[in-house]
Amino acid sequence: MANFTRRAIKDSFLKLLNQRPLNQITVKDIVEDCGINRNSFYYHFEDLPALVEEIIGEHMEKLIQKHPTVSSVEECADAVIELVMENRRAIYHIYNSLSRDVFERRLMDACRYIVSTYLKAEFAGKGMAPQDLDALIRLHQCACFGSVIDWLNGGMKDDIADYFRRVCALQKSGLEALER
Amino acid sequence: MANFTRRAIKDSFLKLLNQRPLNQITVKDIVEDCGINRNSFYYHFEDLPALVEEIIGEHMEKLIQKHPTVSSVEECADAVIELVMENRRAIYHIYNSLSRDVFERRLMDACRYIVSTYLKAEFAGKGMAPQDLDALIRLHQCACFGSVIDWLNGGMKDDIADYFRRVCALQKSGLEALER
DNA sequence: GCTCTGTGCCTAAATTTCAGGCACAGAGCC
DNA sequence: GGCTCTGTGCCTGAAATTTAGGCACAGAGC
Numbered sequence: 001m002a003n004f005t006r007r008a009i010k011d012s013f014l015k016l017l018n019q020r021p022l023n024q025i026t027v028k029d030i031v032e033d034c035g036i037n038r039n040s041f042y043y044h045f046e047d048l049p050a051l052v053e054e055i056i057g058e059h060m061e062k063l064i065q066k067h068p069t070v071s072s073v074e075e076c077a078d079a080v081i082e083l084v085m086e087n088r089r090a091i092y093h094i095y096n097s098l099s100r101d102v103f104e105r106r107l108m109d110a111c112r113y114i115v116s117t118y119l120k121a122e123f124a125g126k127g128m129a130p131q132d133l134d135a136l137i138r139l140h141q142c143a144c145f146g147s148v149i150d151w152l153n154g155g156m157k158d159d160i161a162d163y164f165r166r167v168c169a170l171q172k173s174g175l176e177a178l179e180r
Numbered sequence: 181m182a183n184f185t186r187r188a189i190k191d192s193f194l195k196l197l198n199q200r201p202l203n204q205i206t207v208k209d210i211v212e213d214c215g216i217n218r219n220s221f222y223y224h225f226e227d228l229p230a231l232v233e234e235i236i237g238e239h240m241e242k243l244i245q246k247h248p249t250v251s252s253v254e255e256c257a258d259a260v261i262e263l264v265m266e267n268r269r270a271i272y273h274i275y276n277s278l279s280r281d282v283f284e285r286r287l288m289d290a291c292r293y294i295v296s297t298y299l300k301a302e303f304a305g306k307g308m309a310p311q312d313l314d315a316l317i318r319l320h321q322c323a324c325f326g327s328v329i330d331w332l333n334g335g336m337k338d339d340i341a342d343y344f345r346r347v348c349a350l351q352k353s354g355l356e357a358l359e360r
Numbered sequence: 361g362c363t364c365t366g367t368g369c370c371t372a373a374a375t376t377t378c379a380g381g382c383a384c385a386g387a388g389c390c
Numbered sequence: 391g392g393c394t395c396t397g398t399g400c401c402t403g404a405a406a407t408t409t410a411g412g413c414a415c416a417g418a419g420c
Contacts, residue, residue, distance in 0.1 A: 004184030005407080026366065035182040037409050039369095044407095047368070182408090185376080206397065217378050219400095224376095227399070 006044045008034040010058075013051060017090040022052065056103055059087060060110040079114060084148060104149065111144040112137065186224045188214040190235060197270040202232065236283055239267060240290040259294060264328060284329065291324040292317065 012033040016025045027048055031038045045051045062083065084091060091103070116137045123133055192213040196205045207228055211218045225231045242263070264271060271283070296317045303313055 004188055005182070008182065008184050027368095028366070038367095039410085040408050042368070207399095208397070218398095219379085220377050222399070 003044075005034075005036060005040060008036070009041060009044060009051065010055060013055060014090055017093045021093045053106075056106045059083065060106050064110060064113055075118070080111070080144065080148065104145075107148060108141065108145050112141040115140045115144055183224075185214075185216060185220060188216070189221060189224060189231065190238075193231060193235060194270055197273045201273045236286045239263065240286045244290060244293055255298070260291070260324065260328065284325075287328060288321065288325050291328075292321040295320045295324055 009030060012030050013025070016029055016033060027038060027041055030051075031041050045054070060083075119133065119137050119140060123136070128136075189210060192210050193205070196209055196213060207218060207221055210231075211221050225234070240263075299313065299317050299320060303316070308316075
C-alpha cells in the first residue's frame with residue numbers, strides 16, 4: 001500500500017499551515033483541499049492533534065535522518081538551523097497555536113538526540129562518570145532547545161543562524177574548559 | 181475519490197520519461213517507482229499505450245486550457261513553444277519511440293484547435309466561404325504541426341522559438357496578402 | 361433559548377489495492 | 391530445434407481503503 005491519501009493529507013495540512021495558524025485550520029479545510037471524504041481523514045488519523053503530532057515528529061525525524069552523525073557543536077547548530085529555516089512559516093504557525101506543547105516536546109527530543117551523538121563521542125573513554133555525561137547532555141540539550149524557543153518567542157526577528165551560533169560558541173568554550 | 185494512485189502513476193511515468201526513452205520503460209518500472217501493485221496499474225489503465233495516450237492528451241489539454249483564446253500567429257507560436265519547452269525531454273522520449281503516431285495525432289489536434297481559434301476570429305464576417313476558411317485552417321495547422329516535427333527530427337538542435345517564429349512570419353505575411 | 365459550525369464516532373456499501381495465479385510473446389542462449 | 395528469462399495482459403478472491411449518511415456533543419454567536 002502506497003498510502004497516497006495519507007501523504008496528501010499531510011501535504012495539504014502543511015500547505016494550509018504555510019497560509020495561516022493551526023487554530024484556523026479545520027479538518028474540513030484539509031479534506032476539502034485534497035478532495036477526499038472527511039471519514040478518510042479519520043481513517044488515517046485519530047484526530048487533528050494526532051496529525052500535528054505526526055507532522056512534527058516527521059520533521060524531527062527528517063532532521064535526525066539528514067544529520068545522523070553530528071560531530072561538533074557547529075554541525076549541530078547547522079542541522080537545527082537548516083530544519084527550522086526550511087519550515088519557517090509552518091513552524092511559526094504550529095508554535096503559535098494550541099499545539100505548542102507538542103512542538104516543544106518533540107523539539108526537546110530532537111535536541112537531545114543530536115546533542116548526545118556528539119557529546120557521547122567527544123567524551124567516550126575519557127573517564128567521565130555516566131551521570132556527569134547525562135547532566136552535560138541535558139545542559140546542552142536545553143541550551144539548544146531554549147535557543148530556538150527564545151528565537152520563536154522573539155517573533156523570529158533575529159537571524160536564527162547568528163543567534164544560534166552565538167549560543168553554540170558559549171557551549172563550545174564551556175566544553176573546552178571541561179576538557180582541560 | 182481523489183485518485184492519488186492514478187496521479188502517482190502518471191507522475192512516475194513522466195519522471196522515468198525524463199530519464200530514458202519510452203521503449204525502455206516497462207509497466208514494472210512504473211509500479212516499482214511509485215510503490216504499488218502491478219494490478220493497480222491495470223486497474224487504472226488498460227495498458228501502457230493507454231497511459232501514453234492519456235499523458236499526451238493531458239499535455240495537449242493543458243496547452244489549450246492555458247491559452248484558450250489565441251488571437252494572433254505570434255501568440256499561437258508562444259503557446260506551442262511554451263508547451264514543448266516545458267516538457268522537452270519527455271516529448272523527445274515519447275517521440276523517439278513506438279508511440280510517435282499517438283503523439284503526432286494529438287499534436288495535430290492541438291494545432292488545429294489553436295490555429296482555428298484565431299483564424300476564425302480573424303476572418304469572421306469577412307465573407308469568406310466556409311470551405312476556404314477550412315482549407316486555410318488546415319494549411320496553418322499543418323504548418324504549425326510540421327514545424328514542431330521538423331524540429332524534433334532535427335534532434336531539437338535549433339532554437340525552437342526562433343525556428344517557430346520564422347515559420348509564423350511566413351504564415352503572417354501570407355495572411356496579410358490574403359486580406360488585401 | 362436558538363442556530364451554526366466543527367468534532368469524533370459509527371455502520372454499511374462501494375471502490376480500490378492487493379497477492380497469487382494463468383497463458384502468451386519475444387529475446388537470448390545452448 | 392530446444393530452453394530460460396522477462397514482460398504483458400488478464401483473472402480471481404481477499405484485504406484494504408474510501409465513501410455516503412447518519413449520530414451526539416461542544417462551543418460560539420445571536
